Amino acid sequence: MTRLRERITELEQEVQERDAVATERTQSVQSQVDVHEQRAYEAERFRQQRLARIQSAGQWMLAADQALEQGELGVDNALNTADQDFSVVEETASSDGQGMVVVHSQRARAQIALARDAAGRRDVYAARIALQAAGEELRLMRATTLERPGSSNALLNR
Template identity: 80%
Template structure:
């Protein structure tokens, strides 16, 4: 009888150990999923902020104001942060779109510094199209599944 009790206790200990290991894995996956979603939400917020700065710059250019370097610099910084975060999350298309947007912002800044309002606005329009694509790619959550599977 004592031998049977010891065997049952040993089985219970093994079952408890397995349960704890599974729970630990579940907790780890939940934490990773939370961090992935939080980073995605932060990217979306940065995209929104950058888009607003680009819009402000475009509206200023529309009024004939050429002093848009500050607004475009802030937008560029936001896209730089988005790019780094997307790279860490495995969202390659968001990285590509962010780089394209940053290139268009650089063109807009150069055009504005050369008093080329039309060129600056065209560059911002192109950047806006890329922003729409970056936002859509961020919403797809394609990088999330890879992040969860690969510790």
């Protein structure tokens, strides 16, 4: 009878040890899940911010294009604001591993610089063509942001 009680005590201790290990593992897994959820939340927040900045940049580019169409050459403020928006998009995309968004943002910013330079030279046609090219980069940037590719190595998947 004593032996049976000792065995029951041993088994109870084993069960308690297993429960402790299982609880520890569960807490570890929950901690990992929490970290992944937080990362996903942050990534989505950055994505939404990028989309808002892309839209804002597009509106400023449109305003600049409409001004150029009317013969107004003072479009620096609109182009600077669009460039600033793209700079923020580039920064958040880079930190979020969205390499193609970074590439499209850099290309759009280069086209905006060309448009600014052309407007400074009073070449409305070249400025509007550069804005059109920047608009295409904006379209690609927006589409890429909406697709949410998981890696900056998106070119490798094509």
